[in-house]
Amino acid sequence: MNQLDLNGRVAIVTGGAQGIGLAIAERILASGGKVSLWDRDAPLLAKTIADLAAGDAVDGAEVDIADLASVEAATKATLDCFGRIDILINNAATVGPNAPTWEYPADAFADVVRIGLNGTFHCCRAVVPHMVDQNYGRIVNVSSVAGKEGNPNAVAYSSMKAGVIALTKSLGKELASHDISVNCVTPAVAKTAMGMSQKPEHIAYILSKVPRGRMLELDEAAAMVCWLASEENSFTTAAVFDLSGGRATY
Numbered sequence: 001m002n003q004l005d006l007n008g009r010v011a012i013v014t015g016g017a018q019g020i021g022l023a024i025a026e027r028i029l030a031s032g033g034k035v036s037l038w039d040r041d042a043p044l045l046a047k048t049i050a051d052l053a054a055g056d057a058v059d060g061a062e063v064d065i066a067d068l069a070s071v072e073a074a075t076k077a078t079l080d081c082f083g084r085i086d087i088l089i090n091n092a093a094t095v096g097p098n099a100p101t102w103e104y105p106a107d108a109f110a111d112v113v114r115i116g117l118n119g120t121f122h123c124c125r126a127v128v129p130h131m132v133d134q135n136y137g138r139i140v141n142v143s144s145v146a147g148k149e150g151n152p153n154a155v156a157y158s159s160m161k162a163g164v165i166a167l168t169k170s171l172g173k174e175l176a177s178h179d180i181s182v183n184c185v186t187p188a189v190a191k192t193a194m195g196m197s198q199k200p201e202h203i204a205y206i207l208s209k210v211p212r213g214r215m216l217e218l219d220e221a222a223a224m225v226c227w228l229a230s231e232e233n234s235f236t237t238a239a240v241f242d243l244s245g246g247r248a249t250y
């Protein structure tokens with residue numbers, strides 16, 4: 001593992017109680033940073049924080065990112081705890097059911113977008129002013145290869161993730177005159193609760209599209225995200241970083 005320097009940096013990882021978010025949080029801690037895990041699953045969050053056994057370097061907040069007031073309260077709590085916010089990892093999302101568009105439940109579509117896209121917007125809206133005040137910030141949004149390619153039977157998820165890519169490009173340009181970067185990553189399927197909650201035939205389809213012929217490992221995602229979240233990433237912004245094992249080559 002390469003050594004990244006996140007000493008003195010304070011990060012928020014949404015959806016950090018498990019899966020890719022937890023792997024990112026672990027890499028931030030291993031790199032000398034401090035982390036506030038934001039998750040709506042309070043019991044799992046408490047267990048994860050206990051398991052991390054990282055003392056003062058970890059804090060947690062029960063947050064529903066779909067609710068702006070909840071996000072604003074968590075932003076204040078994180079600032080009260082650590083005094084600053086340098087890194088925002090917008091990772092929380094839900095995937096929704098698998099069905100063709102014309103049969104897709106309308107409430108499920110709205111939910112997926114409300115959490116994954118509105119939620120990412122809420123977190124940026126709440127945290128960016130603090131980054132602007134300190135003229136420093138690194139934001140990494142976790143999108144998906146589904147947002148580039150458009151997976152069949154996943155219209156809500158694909159649309160939401162395409163929205164996250166566009167949000168990244170807009171916000172990155174808005175903040176480009178500051179020492180603040182906004183980038184996103186587009187992972188292929190990984191073995192997490194969310195990844196495995198999809199229909200087996202859908203998982204087989206998305207795996208069949210990956211030239212590397214295997215799933216993404218969580219620490220592979222964390223490595224790219226954490227470099228993007230480091231001070232060394234001082235020029236690149238508003239960009240999309242591929243994590244799809246060769247599926248998307250643009």
Ligand SMILES: NC(=O)c1ccc[n+]([C@@H]2O[C@H](COP(=O)([O-])OP(=O)(O)OC[C@H]3O[C@@H](n4cnc5c(N)ncnc54)[C@H](O)[C@@H]3O)[C@@H](O)[C@H]2O)c1
Nearest residue numbers: 015019020039040064065092093144187189190192194195
């Ligand atoms: N696993 C994959 O195959 C895969 C592939 C591409 C992209 N991604 C993306 O990676 C990110 C992480 O996914 P994962 O597979 O680790 O998922 P996961 O299900 O393991 O973890 C997601 C976490 O987000 C939390 N969460 C969900 N809704 C929330 C809300 N409204 N407010 C706060 N927290 C909320 C959950 O409680 C959970 O702890 C997501 O954005 C996902 O779309 C995952």
